[in-house]
Amino acid sequence: MVSLPDINRKTIEKLILGVLLGTFLLIFWTLTPRFSAYLSGGEDLLIHFYDIGQGDAALIEKGSVQILIDGGPNDRILTYLGRDLLPWDREIELLVLTHPQADHMAGLIPVIERYKVGKILYYPSVYDTVGYKNFQEAVQKEGAEVLWGQAGGVIRVGEISLQVLWPPANFHSDNVNNEGIVILLYYQDFETLFLGDAEKGVQSRLHISVDTELIKVGHHGSSNGSYEPLLREISPDLAVVSVGAKNSYGHPHQQTIDLFAKIGIPLLRTDRNGTVTVQSDGRSFWYDTER
């Protein structure tokens, strides 16, 4: 039989080795981009348009404050949140569901289940799917404060303001895309327009008086997802289409690509560029793509 001191010596040796390896890994950990961003202050606004396949998911970050607009069609959002949030940050301050279609909503359900969510913004569309029911159940179970999206409302989260531009109170459309929440984000002098899946008809009724730097193109770049007069009115410097590679809808439509080329707005696509990250100090902005 093995004698007692022998086991203790081995255990202690293992313990020391473990602590050493742990320290080594901790150093390695602090070298990851997420950490270095945190250590260097993390003072800028970040907007990630995630490559989650055919759907929409965008995370807005400022310091430890996060806003998630839509969650994409699957669980992939969990991996992205794991990569971009600090290990001890398990709170999403505001979660937005633009409209209850699966390609925007499915990923939000596990996010609500696994993360602490402060507020949830959505529009009470009538939409009879199991997914939507699951979403509403998850919201109820989470006990987060629910905000109904309604044109004119302004939500402040940290230094970020979100102005809801659409839909008007008690609005109803047979096309749930057009009941979708449209948001204009303000961060000092930097503005971003999130169109969700809103189509031309809705976009023609939006009036935006401020110069907008960035736009999340409507309805994955479909043929009726971009309204030329609105684009000319707000004259964005950059546009992002959230779209899956080889999707069955043929998004983004050639008309849309041509329209942005004609006006001269650079167009990034999550299917080709991968995840697009836009960074702003409140005055200017720059971006980075995965591919």
Add this chain to the structure above:
Amino acid sequence: MDLSFLDSLREAIAETVRAGLPEPQASLLLGTILGIKSGFPPDFYESLRITGTLHVVVVSGFNITVIINTLAQALVFIPSRLRFFITLAFLTAFVLLVGANAPVVRAAIMGSIALLGTIFGRQNDALRAFLIAAIGMLIFQPSWAAELSFQLSFLATLGLILVFPRLDQLLPGKGLLLRETFLTTISAQILVWPLLAYHFGTVSVLSPVVNVLVLWTIPIITYIGLVTATIGLLVSNIVVLLMIPARVFLDYFIWIVERFSALKVGYFAVSQFSWVALILYFVVLGGGLWFLYQISTEKQLKS
């Protein structure tokens, strides 16, 4: 006996881990400690497959071995007979919790026999323990013989028992860091790769390298993971902080696996081959091992 409470316990642990860790960290930890395979991010699953590290979550009795060793060492102050039964009780509970699949049962039986040997001072004949476990399992559940997970776990263990000591003798550098992990991986791989190639049509040359780099974290992850998940069940509001130590190792594991799978080299498709070739390989390998065994015993006799 009503065992449904084990299902709810497993579910509660899964929920705790998922509340404290993002993906794929949560899935990796749950796969490692409890063999839970649902909810695995498909991309990461593919990365594990490419790098030959899928066995950590799919065919693993490793967690069982970790539990046996930990308990046996932690309980040294208890009289040996009692210690054996306490460990056995914990082990049985854990096997039921994880779900009694082939690799887990094999590891549990072999571990118990080995434990019996060390505690009661008898010689620990690994091969004998292994054969008892295998034969016992097949009498109890003959259909396991046809299961890939049983075959893989059977071959991998046989590799550890038969090939490892030979490699350990032949190769220099005893006591070097990670040498043992490397030899362990190679020993298992020598027996396992033809079967994997036969079933999946792929061979991973990177597998030994990646396994050496990550396998040492698995006992640590299993141990920290089990302890912190259990504490997390009781005090759920600090689960995020509790998970940070495990996360450090999980992040490292994932980083290595993703880097190597992104290389897209060292991963070969092999054309279909007959099961006769498979048998032939094992016959030749067996002969070679027997030859090496003869040489080493002759050397021992001379010296």
